[in-house]
């Protein structure tokens with residue numbers, strides 16, 4: 001064990017991009033104790049400034065190398081010591097995550113610099129035999145794809161867990177890399193496969209989470225140290241009003257927002273010391289399990305976008321960062337004795353799981369076709385089953401070297417499975433078919449074992465519940481028997497009535513208890529999935545119910561309970577920005593012990609009548625962008641949200657008669673000259689957006 005390690009937070013503010021309006025609403029200052037802080041004006045009350053101190057904060061003029069040298073290079077030593085490090089870039093769409101991680105040819109980001117540093121370091125490790133390998137996956141709409149496999153044929157990869165509880169992506173390629181130029185070729189080609197799309201906020205917006213893993217294997221006699229660095233470029237959270245997403249983008253966006261919302265729930269559960277951490281609620285969190293409360297050294301780079309339109313997202317990101325910095329990991333050194341079976345890691349299949357090693361000795365059995373092998377046969381004319389409908393990157397933002405066509409990479413393009421085959425062939429001189437059989441059998445056995453375990457666990461639970469119920473029934477029976485043993489004729493009339501009534505009550509109680517147990521059993525079974533099993537309407541309804549409950553608690557001053565309930569609501573309506581806003585406010589009020597003043601519940605507003613074509617034409621001739629004209633607009637959603645939260649609006653005047661309120665984000669509250677009134681006119685891409693009549697009426 002290397003020792004407890006908190007996730008390190010690095011904040012980076014990008015410069016305004018051409019055509020984008022900027023203001024001084026987000027700044028970096030250095031506090032008296034020398035810590036840099038991100039300062040953000042409250043978007044709802046410009047007289048408030050929120051401060052978020054982090055160990056590293058980078059302004060719009062920061063250089064790629066500044067971040068790398070200060071916050072990433074130290075991790076290279078960690079990797080060479082045999083531990084795992086994970087760096088993930090988090091932030092709203094277009095905040096600069098891909099720029100920070102990949103960069104461009106002129107400004108290479110964390111990834112190319114890390115690769116260079118890993119190769120540089122290798123030269124110093126003369127006493128070891130060092131090999132470097134890479135795997136690269138993307139999580140697109142909650143499915144995992146191998147970016148080193150042609151995207152037309154890439155199958156969805158399953159996420160599994162080995163006996164040691166390590167999560168891994170089965171059949172993910174782990175390719176050896178000899179030098180930087182070889183990596184560049186692979187990486188450039190793979191990036192072209194990544195799902196990207198154009199939105200109003202980003203011409204090349206990542207529609208998936210991408211995880212590149214670089215693995216270093218240090219061999220010295222019988223010992224093998226395995227260090228890894230996971231470099232994660234998360235897809236950005238999206239406000240569909242700003243992105244102008246169409247229907248297909250909306251689905252992608254929902255998947256992105258959902259997985260990021262689960263990420264937030266995982267961090268929250270870890271902070272609360274919860275017994276159940278909802279890692280399994282999304283593939284992203286399952287795969288990042290090791291980096292969040294696991295055995296990896298973690299660095300979170302929070303990318304922030306300037307400008308008023310991103311202000312709420314910035315606060316969401318910073319709030320997530322504040323919560324994440326409390327997550328503690330327990331890094332371990334991955335050392336193996338080569339005489340024993342190697343361990344498995346989520347990113348690697350080249351290492352056979354412990355169970356696989358002895359299988360090489362077993363006699364060959366009948367071959368079973370494996371779905372994951374199908375794409376490998378694509379070259380020989382065999383097409384795979386329906387592939388993912390992903391959007392290819394039209395032009396990779398990152399071109400470190402001229403892309404080489406895959407065939408030139410030759411053997412190194414072999415999948416992890418292929419590498420296992422190759423190794424076994426050398427060692428035991430057995431056929432591909434034998435190895436496929438053994439691997440299939442091992443995987444099947446593992447799946448069967450897990451299923452059995454799960455069923456046994458459920459059975460144990462049911463038996464325990466039944467036993468309890470039986471005992472309760474016995475008590476009830478005893479009571480009844482005793483009741484009937486009493487010689488009735490000798491009793492005065494009316495004496496039995498209370499006893500019989502009690503018996504009746506017990507029966508009812510027992511029946512009720514049984515029903516509760518059944519419900520609980522069903523609930524437990526559904527727990528992880530329940531949100532996804534509900535229809536959108538039911539999700540909204542449930543979310544609304546939680547919000548009502550949360551609101552009642554917050555009005556009573558029971559903020560912690562209210563916060564938990566709001567978070568519960570968020571798992572049902574993860575896209576609800578208003579709800580996120582409320583969570584941040586209460587979270588900060590709870591963590592700083594300050595007062596929270598819930599706004600009064602507003603009466604439901606009547607829905608505006610649909611605009612006619614003529615009205616729309618008249619509006620467009622005035623060149624005004626009405627709020628409801630944004631493609632993919634969800635004004636009805638917005639209204640539901642307002643109902644959900646009592647009908648507040650971003651344009652609401654500050655509470656408490658315009659005085660500075662005590663809602664403190666971050667650590668400290670300062671006053672700045674009031675800029676109130678700015679919120680009455682919204683700006684988008686330089687065009688003035690007229691405030692809607694509905695909002696004007698409210699102001």
Ligand SMILES: Nc1ncnc2c1ncn2[C@@H]1O[C@H](COP(=O)(O)OP(=O)(O)OP(=O)(O)O)[C@@H](O)[C@H]1O
Nearest residue numbers: 014015093094095096097098099202205206235236
């Ligand atoms: N620090 C920076 N300096 C200069 N340009 C930047 C910087 N950060 C981001 N940009 C530019 O901003 C735009 C958006 O950045 P990028 O694509 O990296 O955002 P993103 O967070 O990855 O977005 P998405 O989540 O939509 O993929 C790009 O044109 C990028 O070149």
